[in-house]
Amino acid sequence: MTYKPADLGAVAGKDLLAAVQKEFVKIADEFSAIARGLEFAPSADVLWRWDATTVAPFFLQAKHPSRATLVQAGGRSAVRLLTMPGDSNVNGSGEAERCDLRLPNDLSDAREGQAWWFKHSVWFPTDYVDQPQSNGTWHWGSVMNWHDDADDGSSQGPAQLMNMPRTASSADRPTGLVYQMYGGAPGGKMLREYAVGPIERNKWYDFIYHIKWTSTPTGFYDAWLNGKPIFACSGPTLIIGHGAYLKLANYHTAHGKPSAVLHGPATRAKTREALDGV
Numbered sequence: 001m002t003y004k005p006a007d008l009g010a011v012a013g014k015d016l017l018a019a020v021q022k023e024f025v026k027i028a029d030e031f032s033a034i035a036r037g038l039e040f041a042p043s044a045d046v047l048w049r050w051d052a053t054t055v056a057p058f059f060l061q062a063k064h065p066s067r068a069t070l071v072q073a074g075g076r077s078a079v080r081l082l083t084m085p086g087d088s089n090v091n092g093s094g095e096a097e098r099c100d101l102r103l104p105n106d107l108s109d110a111r112e113g114q115a116w117w118f119k120h121s122v123w124f125p126t127d128y129v130d131q132p133q134s135n136g137t138w139h140w141g142s143v144m145n146w147h148d149d150a151d152d153g154s155s156q157g158p159a160q161l162m163n164m165p166r167t168a169s170s171a172d173r174p175t176g177l178v179y180q181m182y183g184g185a186p187g188g189k190m191l192r193e194y195a196v197g198p199i200e201r202n203k204w205y206d207f208i209y210h211i212k213w214t215s216t217p218t219g220f221y222d223a224w225l226n227g228k229p230i231f232a233c234s235g236p237t238l239i240i241g242h243g244a245y246l247k248l249a250n251y252h253t254a255h256g257k258p259s260a261v262l263h264g265p266a267t268r269a270k271t272r273e274a275l276d277g278v
Helices: 013-037 272-276
Strands: 046-050 059-061 068-073 076-083 100-102 115-123 141-148 158-163 177-183 190-197 204-212 220-225 228-234 244-252 259-263 266-269
Touching: 076 100, 076 115, 076 244, 115 141, 115 272, 141 259, 158 244, 177 228, 190 220, 190 228, 204 272, 244 259, 266 272
Parallel strands: none
Antiparallel strands: 046 266, 059 100, 068 076, 076 259, 100 244, 115 204, 115 259, 115 266, 141 158, 141 244, 158 177, 177 190, 204 220, 220 228
């Protein structure tokens, strides 16, 4: 066991609560491989699988447990993540509203030198609300990301699927689904951005990725949507000295309306063929 408790003696108030939450996640990561890892790894080539019939093994980050519900959509199981007005200040979200699923670090396994295939699915239901157009205030959303494991706000990404406003006031502002990639040195990390397309309601967006995680120029992050290639990214895919963990999200700037996003099953495997067989 590698867990070493932090010294919380000088921490107080809200900072103490945040520190305790971080310690809990660290402890859970120590035990999750034994407690859950084997259960969610059904074969030698399929490294991890989640069937979306339960929140586990994810941790829910939400204002209330009722924000996550099990549903069916398009013939598949899914977890519906709902944000309500006022769902701010959730696990460091500040004024933004959050209802996310956070996978433990060991099950995410996005570490220096690792390479594997991954697939997940997103559904925007009728009660999904588009982000308002950015006129003065910058509006954004995130529905999936590989989150930097430093968890100290120093680094973004390294990879995130953004749900941006449907319309823009100028050509330099992104719209619809957009992928953002970061990597390299913490102070000079590169941003690469790829337009995915407009957001349509009540259909599955089935993403497949082939990823090599590294902070060196030898990394890659190649993506397909519904069977068609959408981008091939080469270069650093991690911040130097950091790893990443998976988040399935409904995270966005506050817009005053309830909004839902659905997440379907997810799989991580050694080969593309193993993904297709699940």
